[in-house]
Amino acid sequence: MRLKTTTIFALMLLPMMALAQSQQYQQVNDIPYTESSDAYAQERCKLDVYYPTDQKDAPVVVWFHGGGIEGGEKHIDPQLKNCGLVVVAANYRLLPKAPIDDILDDAAAAVAWTYKNIAKYNGCKRKIFVAGHSAGGYLLDMIGLDKRWLAKYGVDADSLAALVPFSGQCITHYNIRKQQGIGPLQATIDQYAPLTYVRPDAPPIVIISGDRELELFGRYEEQAYFWRMLKLTGHKDVTLYEMQGYDHGAMPFPAYKILKDHIRRITTSQ
Numbered sequence: 001m002r003l004k005t006t007t008i009f010a011l012m013l014l015p016m017m018a019l020a021q022s023q024q025y026q027q028v029n030d031i032p033y034t035e036s037s038d039a040y041a042q043e044r045c046k047l048d049v050y051y052p053t054d055q056k057d058a059p060v061v062v063w064f065h066g067g068g069i070e071g072g073e074k075h076i077d078p079q080l081k082n083c084g085l086v087v088v089a090a091n092y093r094l095l096p097k098a099p100i101d102d103i104l105d106d107a108a109a110a111v112a113w114t115y116k117n118i119a120k121y122n123g124c125k126r127k128i129f130v131a132g133h134s135a136g137g138y139l140l141d142m143i144g145l146d147k148r149w150l151a152k153y154g155v156d157a158d159s160l161a162a163l164v165p166f167s168g169q170c171i172t173h174y175n176i177r178k179q180q181g182i183g184p185l186q187a188t189i190d191q192y193a194p195l196t197y198v199r200p201d202a203p204p205i206v207i208i209s210g211d212r213e214l215e216l217f218g219r220y221e222e223q224a225y226f227w228r229m230l231k232l233t234g235h236k237d238v239t240l241y242e243m244q245g246y247d248h249g250a251m252p253f254p255a256y257k258i259l260k261d262h263i264r265r266i267t268t269s270q
Helices: 039-044 100-121 135-145 174-179 219-233 252-269
Strands: 025-032 046-052 058-064 086-090 123-133 162-166 205-210 238-244
Touching: 039 100, 046 100, 058 100, 058 135, 058 252, 086 100, 100 123, 100 135, 123 135, 123 252, 135 162, 162 252, 205 219, 205 252, 219 238, 238 252
Parallel strands: 058 086, 058 123, 123 162, 162 205, 205 238
Antiparallel strands: 025 046, 046 086
């Protein structure tokens, strides 16, 4: 698909399905998704599930929050509610209390839990979309492209319906570089960079960025390069959007509609 630059000034919260408004929903909070004996993992590795009670095989969004891998809390945005989706919002351990390998393992464990349990909440494991903002976008890119993380839990990353990072870092995350004594403007690409794992056979990828003049540390340009490298490797379903007029923190507001549009596109074609 060709590069798209989209200007969006105001969006209505549209339902994904015509009958969504009449559906009933429930939410279950703080479900543990790890069997780790680590006390910090037991504290942080929990997720919330929001689901329709009268719909079967619904599309699923696994959502990872932002916060620089150093903060943030799981949440479900109102734009993902009442629109025919199952939403899984996961916490994960944070820097510097946990090493990045443990944090990536948490993200993979949350997705694996979803594969194994989502049918109980009326979701379809063939329709699992992994999305997240900022640090969350970075984490999902890592576990979706480097197949080792999910393989540990018996899940093939390529079985994901799509990866949808909102302003995810594509080089090595700046707070990982900070631990290495590297400043935020000195770019590195190593084993902790999604760009290292670009491949043509990855799931569909929908890359959404804030305005290039308002984003953090050249984040738009990182994502544009990520998009270009995926295209050059032969990836057949990757799209880049720029939310003009929206900075890093505000860009999720228009991006949720794009996420829902692509969920509809991909599930319709399955």
